[in-house]
């Protein structure tokens with residue numbers, strides 16, 4: 288079946304087998320392996336991408352359902368080699384360890400920050416409730432998203448926890 | 457496999473009449489497909505069908521997503537919407553899919569029972585309205601014929617002023633309800649109590665409703681009796697998520713808590 292869609296700003300036409308999941312289409316047909324697969328049953332969130340600006344789990348969608356849609360994957364975030372503020376936040380605040388959950392986590396954070404400029408810690412945790420991380424315990428992920436939110440508002444990000452701790456020792 | 461994208465409701469209805477499987481947000485269906493439990497050969501994709509995505513105070517189109525309901529829906533339904541899955545699930549999943557799946561644990565369903573909502577079913581030969589208790593007939597069983605689509609949820613134009621939803625589950629986020637509940641209360645005391653996950657279909661606790669509706673400012677003893685009646689009326693089973701005993705207990709606690717929230721809002 289023929290589909291046309293926009294992926295990371297690029298027009299794409301392809302002939303796909305209707306049973307192909309969007310995540311397989313992105314990884315295997317398009318070579319965009321930044322989007323991970325953890326469970327294929329809609330639980331882990333590793334496969335999160337933006338479809339028409341909204342986060343969805345790309346293992347829960349057939350590629351043909353994305354016909355006419357605009358998709359953003361983690362590869363589409365950086366601008367000319369300049370990291371997106373959310374990517375920068377994960378880097379600066381150690382929001383990852385093994386990195387498996389990271390692309391999905393980052394896309395969920397991008398989805399949140401499109402809607403809320405100044406999310407509270409509760410709102411951040413609610414926004415990533417569909418993304419599982421087996422390494423970090425989530426703490427630094429929350430800090431990374433706070434960093435990105437501040438950056439995107441044009442403010443100085445809060446200092447890292449470890450610096451605060453040094454001060455209080 | 458074949459997937460079609462109907463341009464309008466007529467084409468969609470022709471497709472289901474022809475035996476095609478409806479696919480809305482896919483958050484129930486695709487999980488079964490990925491687990492290999494279902495292998496639909498012919499699929500009619502409803503995601504972009506604007507004809508069933510209308511939204512008004514008395515009518516919510518089947519294709520309306522939880523994301524919209526959590527912001528714009530009636531209070532208790534919006535509260536329920538906020539607990540469905542996670543943002544990614546709410547961006548895709550629809551109320552029509554919840555109603556069509558008719559899981560005993562569907563979080564959107566107690567609200568429909570609490571306000572006596574009707575389900576609009578449409579086929580090539582027209583539409584019919586079934587009240588919720590005619591529509592839900594068993595565990596994942598409904599009165600929908602295979603040539604019909606769920607097209608809307610129809611609500612009365614005088615929903616109760618106070619309405620509260622809450623659910624109990626094993627964790628805070630992305631959790632299927634162990635028990636979910638809606639309590640509504642009107643100015644004159646008329647109260648409804650609807651529960652999910654405690655019977656094959658969503659249900660009302662009628663004896664508890666009757667008892668509490670005549671109480672204007674219930675005492676501690678009356679509230680305890682209300683909770684006891686709710687626990688007695690529900691008909692839960694023990695399964696992989698919980699036990700019958702716990703569900704009975706939680707149903708009473710939850711209903712009482714929601715009633716108290718309604719009463720506090722009444723006083724305020």
Ligand SMILES: Cc1cc2nc3c(=O)[nH]c(=O)nc-3n(C[C@H](O)[C@H](O)[C@H](O)COP(=O)(O)OP(=O)(O)OC[C@H]3O[C@@H](n4cnc5c(N)ncnc54)[C@H](O)[C@@H]3O)c2cc1C
Pocket residue numbers: 328329330477478479480481482483484485486487502518519539540541542545548549550551552553554555556557561562563564604605606607630631632633
């Ligand atoms: C990770 C995860 C978490 C979840 N958490 C919750 C939760 O907390 N609470 C909850 O209630 N549910 C939950 N669900 C289940 C699911 O998200 C909801 O039931 C949702 O409302 C289903 O809607 P959908 O549009 O995705 O349905 P789909 O999967 O597209 O369809 C579901 C079924 O209904 C049929 N169908 C769809 N639309 C129509 C129609 N208009 N007419 C007739 N038949 C139709 C389909 O053929 C299919 O059989 C969760 C699912 C996942 C994957």
Ligand code: FES
Pocket residue numbers: 323324325326327328329330331332333334335344345346347
């Ligand atoms: S791979 Fe899609 S949610 Fe886990």
Ligand code: FES
Pocket residue numbers: 382383384385386387388389419420421422423
């Ligand atoms: S960093 Fe390893 S799963 Fe999140």
